[in-house]
Amino acid sequence: MTETSGSGAGFSAVVEKLRAAGCVFAEDEARLLISAAATPADLAAMVQRRAAGLPLEHVVGWAEFCGLRIVVEPGVFVPRRRTEFLVRQAAALARPRSVVVDLCCGSGALGAALAAARVPAELYAVDIDPVAVRCAHRNVATAGGRVYQGDLYEPLPAALRGRVDVLIANVPYVPTDEVGLLPPEARVHEPRVALDGGADGLDVLRRVAAAAPRWLAPGGHLLVETSERQAPRAVEAFAGSGLTPRVATSASASASAGSDDDDESDTTVVIGTRPASPQPAGPREFQPSPT
Known part of the structure; x- marks a missing residue:
């Protein structure tokens, strides 16, 4: 998806859902989810998984570590x-x-x-x-x-x-x-x-x-x-x-x-x-x- 600027109705809706779920850095997470999603349906599913409590890294499939994108599968410890x-x-x-x-x-x-x-x-x-x-x-x-x-x-x-x-x-x-x-x-x-x-x-x-x-x-x-x-x-x-x-x-x-x-x-x-x-x-x- 292309809406990564941090503005627009889609971005605001994602931020609202994440904040309601207790995500402290809702705006940053929204930008990352929007950039990672291939389609609107994909984004909706990712937001739902994150709002349900799945770690952000498990949702997008990777974690940033020492400047690398480390693949992180569900159920695997997320590198800190x-x-x-x-x-x-x-x-x-x-x-x-x-x-x-x-x-x-x-x-x-x-x-x-x-x-x-x-x-x-x-x-x-x-x-x-x-x-x-x-x-x-x-x-x-x-x-x-x-x-x-x-x-x-x-x-x-x-x-x-x-x-x-x-x-x-x-x-x-x-x-x-x-x-x-x-x-x-x-x-x-x-x-x-x-x-x-x-x-x-x-x-x-x-x-x-x-x-x-x-x-x-x-x-x-x-x-x-x-x-x-x-x-x-x-x-x-x-x-x-x-x-x-x-x-x-x-x-x-x-x-x-x-x-x-x-x-x-x-x-x-x-x-x-x-x-x-x-x-x-x-x-x-x-x-x-x-x-």
Whole structure:
């Protein structure tokens, strides 16, 4: 359709319906729906689905992420703009021709974004949800990425052990008791397995961190998004698995860069690095006790 200027009876009618349904950014959404619809009937159906509570990204079939249009099918976790900070952190740490693994990949948005930044020489993505795996195939295929269905590391080729330079994992980190507080777009229309992180929100993160040293190359990095209040326990999990942890926050990065961008102001990323060389094993040299 051609009516995208934000004026006219058709536009006003769409805005009115969206506002009545509680859409906060009704005018922006109306422009997007009008531009995406092929016919008036198509537009009417899309507006009806959005008014019924379906996430806008599921209605139009894509989400904007790191400047890309990521295909998002109904029932698949919608990549959040705040997670772009994690991608930038990963890209900054990547080596030339890095091997990248995207765990809990959902739509494959993170891996696709790193591929667009010309980071990976090899890209692998994993998700436990078959719908997400099908969607991820569509987003990473052009980069030569391979997508596997299964539980975390389980379906990955054994040959990757000790070779992964960058391991990104957008794990679920909402505590179980707080899932019911999420907006309906997430609570109703996204898979619970992509949201529910267990009692304290860190169950999956701990599993990812525990096995990461077996898959990371020496000097390789694991990056996981979490909340600010969960970060200290996440750091403990990383350190307990033998990784050297640190915390990066988008608020600090924005302040250093003089940016006032609020899209990522609440993003916290925990980064764990496998030591480049193991500490020497064996008995310590005997030191006599002072007398």
